Amino acid sequence: MNKYYILLLLALPHFLHAQYTWPEELIITPEKTNFEKTSTHKEVMDFLQSIQKLSKEVKVISIGKSLEGKDIPLAILSKSGIATAEEARKASAFVIYIQGNIHAGEVEGKETAMMLMRDILLGDKHYLLDNQVILFAPIYNTDSNDKMEKGRRPSQEDSPMEIGIRENSQGLDLNRDGVKQEALETQALFTHVINQWDPQVFVDLHTTNGTWHAYSLTWAPSYHYAGEVATYQYTNQVMLPALTETIRKKYGLRLGPYGDYSLREGWPVKNFYTYNHHPRYLINQFSLRNRMAILSEAFAHERFYQRIHSTRAFVVEILEYTNEHANEIYQVNKKAEENAIKLVKEQAGKAKKGVRFKMVSHEKLQHFITYDYTGYKKQDGTTAWLRTGNIVEYNDVNYFGQFEPEVETTVPSGYIIPAAFASIAEHLKKMGATVMQLDRSATYIGEAFTIEKFTKAERKFEGHFMATAEGRYTAASRKFKKGDYVVTLEQPLANLIFYILEPQSDDGLITWNFFDAYLEKQGVNNKLVEYPVFKYYKK
Template identity: 30%
Template sequence: MSCLSISGQGKLLTVAESSDFKSTSKYDDVMNFIGQLKTSSRLIRVETIAISTEGRGIPLLIIGNPLPKSPLLPEKDDRIVVYIQANIHAGEVEGKEASLMFARDLLSEKNPDLLKHMILLICPNVNPDGNEKINPANRTNQEGPVNGVGVRYNGQFLDLNRDAMKAESPEIRGVIKKVFNEWDPSVFMDCHTTDGSYHVEPVTFTWMVNPAGDNSLIHYMRDKMIPEMSSILLKKYETGNCYYGEFKNMMKPEEGWFYDAADPRYMTNYFGLRNRLGILNENYVHADYKSRVLGCYFLIKSLADYVSANKDEIKNLLREVDAKTIRRGISPSVTDSFAIEYAVRPLPEKVTIKTYEVEPLNDPDVWPPFRRTDRQKDVTVPYYIDFFPEKSVKFPFAYLMKINDQNVADLLIIHGIKLERMSSDANLEVDRFDLSGLEGSSRLNQGHYTNKIKGKFISEKIEFPAGTLVVRTAQPLANLAAYLLEPQSNDGLLTWNFFDRYLVPQWGAGYYQYPVYKVNSPVEMKTIPLN
C-alpha cells in the first residue's frame, strides 16, 4: 500500500489514514510521502542524517518560514528549534504516522503562524531497519494495526533507546551529530508506545528525570511546561492524557504511579544532560490504533502551541543554564558535586489516573496474574518520579586522560564535548581512582557485559606528558562529560567497557589505575583545542 493515497478532497494521506488505520507505513511509503511534501511546499527540505546498518538513509525534515539553509546562528535568527523523533522502537509506530500528518497539515496552511516562532525538525523513522520487519506477529499485545508493525531493535540488534551514551549505532550517532550538535534544538520529544498498566487515557508523556542534569530544567518542565501542555491537549484538542508511568501494583493502585527509567542511555534523559528540554511520549498500548495516532498528533500540536507561545521564556532559561554550567566549571566550589547514585520519591502533589478495576487470576502459569474488567475508576495516587542524589562525588575543574585511545576521543567528539591536548608536560595535583573491584554482568546487555565498579579516589601529584587529553568542565556539555568519564557513573564509558583493556593485567591479580584523572581546582594548563 502506498502512502501517496489522495483523499476525495485532494489531501495527501499517510498509510495509517488511507488504510482506515489497519496498516502502518514502510520505508518507501515514508520516503514517498516526504517527497510529495517537498514537491508541494517551499518551506521544507530534507537531509540524510545517517545510513542504517542495512543501507537505508534516515531522513530529517527541516521545516521553517523562511526555510533555513543551515543550522541557526542565535545572533541571526531568534526562532526556537524543536525536534520530533519517532519509531525508535519500530513496533511503536504512532509517532511515525502522527509526525508526518503534522508536517503535512502545517505545510498546507497558507500562513502557518507557528513557523514564525520555530524551526521544526522531524525524524519520522529513526529505525528504518526495524520498521521493514513489519509482521502481524509483532507486539500482539497492542490494539492494532492489524496488518502488523516492525520490531524493537535496529539492524545491529541494538535497542536504540539504550544507545545514547555509548552511541554505537549509526542511527543514534546521526541524531547526535546532525541534529543535537548542529541544530541544538531547545526541545525534543521522543514518541513511543506503552507496555504497562491499564488506564483510560490514550496519551501519556513526561519530562526528563536524571538528577545529574540541571534541576531548574526539570522543575520548569514538571511545574509549568508539562502541566500546561496537558491542559492544552485536554481542553483544546479534547484528548485525554496523563503523565507517563505504571502502577506499582495493579491490584492495589493506591500504592502509587511510578517511572523508573532515569539513566541517560534513554534519549530524553540524555537530552537533559545537554541542558535542553526532553519529553518522553508513550501512547497507550491498549487504546485502538486510530486513537493512539490521533492522540500523538494532538500531543505534537500541543507541544508546538506551548513552545511557540513561550519561546522567549524557554530560550532565556536555556541560556541561563548554559552560562551557569560554564561558570561552575571555571571555578568549582567545594559543594559542587556529581550524582553517582540516586533514588526516587513521590512528587509533593498526587496525580489522578483513570484506570480499570482488575480481578485476580488463580493460575500460576498466566501473566499478568489478573484480568482487566470494564469497570472504570479514578485513583489519586503518589507519583514516584522525583529522582534525587543518594551518593555524590566532587565535580572537577577538568578530566585528564593519559592513554591515547582514539575511540574514546572520537566518541567524546561525537557527543559534541570540547577536547584539548596538553602542549607541554605538567605536574598536577589530581584525584586518581584506584579500583578494588571490576565485575561484568552475568548476562549481555546491548552487546556488553556492563561493569560494576568498586574503588576509591586518592589525591596525589602526577606527571602528565604533552598530548594528554583534557576535558574542561567550563562548557555547556559538562554534565554529559562528567557522566561519561566519572568512574562510578552508572552509564559512563567505564560501565560500557570502553576502558576494560587498560584495567586488568594480563598476568597476576589486581587492577591498573583508571586512566582518567580529575583536576578538582583551577590550574593553568597549556593546551591546544582538538575540535
C-alpha cells in the same frame, strides 16, 4: 434571521478546524487503509518528496544511512528559508526536533509527523513556523520499520495489522544507545542533528509496551539528576501541566505522567513508577545538555487511529506552546548552561554531584485513572488479579518520578585522558564535548581514583556485560605529556562529561565497558588498579 446566520458563518472559522482536500500523494497509508496499515519506508520517502515539491518552506535531507542502506530522512520546516544548522545559528532561530519510529513497532509518531507537516506547510497550522524552525524525523528506525509481521505487539491487538520490530538492523535498541553510541542511527543523529542544530526542545514519540492505565497518552520530562534543575522544573512543572490541561479542554483527552504499577503490590494501586534516569535514553540525556525534552507514550490498548489522534493532539499543543514561549524556553536553557559553567568556575573542588541515583516518591497522584482489577485465591493460597473492563479513579497514589543521589563525588575543573586512550577522547567529541591536547608537558593537581572492586553483570544487556566500579579518590599530583587530552568542564556539556567520565557513574563509560580491556590487563580482578582518567582541580 439573516443577520444571525451571517454572524454564525463569520464565527465558524474560530471554532471549527479547517478542512482541506489534499493532493492524493499526501494521503498517508493509514488513511488509505482504514487505519489497518502503517507506512513503509518508501511510502514515507515518497510523501516527503511530494510535499517538498508543493512547499518552498521544507527541505528534506538525509542525516545518514542505516545498515541496510536506507536513508534516515530529516524534514526542515522554516518560514524564513532556513535550511541548514549554520543558517539557524546566524538567525538565532529557535529549533525544536520531533522524532518518530525509534522503535519500529511504535508507529503513531511516524504517521503523526507526516500529518502535521501537511497541516503546517499547506494547511491551517502555518503560523507554527512564526517563531520556530521545526525538524521532523518521522522514520528514525528505517530498516526495522519494513520488517512487518502480525502479532508483534499483542497489546495492540493487531492495530495496525502488521508492524516492524523494536531493534535496528544491528540488533540494538536505539533508545538505549545514547551513551555508547554503537548504532549507525545514533551516530547520525548526534553528528547531524543534536550537535549541529542544538535543538532547544526534543520530542520523542513512543507507544507503551502494554502498561494498563486509562490515559490516552502519558508523558515524561528529561529527568533531572546530575544536570541543572531549571530545564527539568520548567518542563515538568510549567509546560507539561499546561499542555495536559489544554488538551483536556480542547480535545477531551486525559493525559498524565508516564509510569507503571505492579500487581505484586496488591490492589488497588498504591505506587506508580516511572522509568529510570539514565542518559542512555535520548530524552534523559537532554537534561545533561541543558536542554528540554519530552517523552510521549501513546496508550497501546487504544486503536491505531485513537493513538494517532492523541499523539497528534499532544504534538500540536507542544508546537503551539513552543511557538508562543520560544524566547522563555531559550532563556531557561541559556541560564542552565551558564549555571553549569559557573559552578565549575566557582565551585570546582568543593561542590558535589550525584553519580548514582535511586528512584523516590515526593508526589502523590490525585484522580489517577486506570482499568480496575478483581482478585481470586489460587489453590496454593496466593492471590491472582484479573483486569476488568471498568475504569476507576484513585487518589493519593505514590508517584515514583524523582531521583536522589546514592553516591556523590566532587565536581572537578576537568579531566586528563592519557594519549593512549584516544578512543575515549574521540567518543567525547562525538557526543559534542570540546577536547584539547597538551602542546607540552604539564603537572596537574587533583584526585586519582583507585578501583577496589570491579564487577560485571552475568547477563548481557544490549550486547554488554554492564560494569560497576567501586573504590576511593585520593589527593594526587600527576605529570602529563604532550599529546595527552584535556577536557575542561568550563564548557556547556560540563554535566554530561562529568556523568560519563566519573568511574562510579551508573551509566558512564565504565558502565558500557569502554575501559574493560585496559582494566582487565592491569589485573583489576585481583588487585587495586588506578582508573586511567585523572580528575584535576588546578594546574
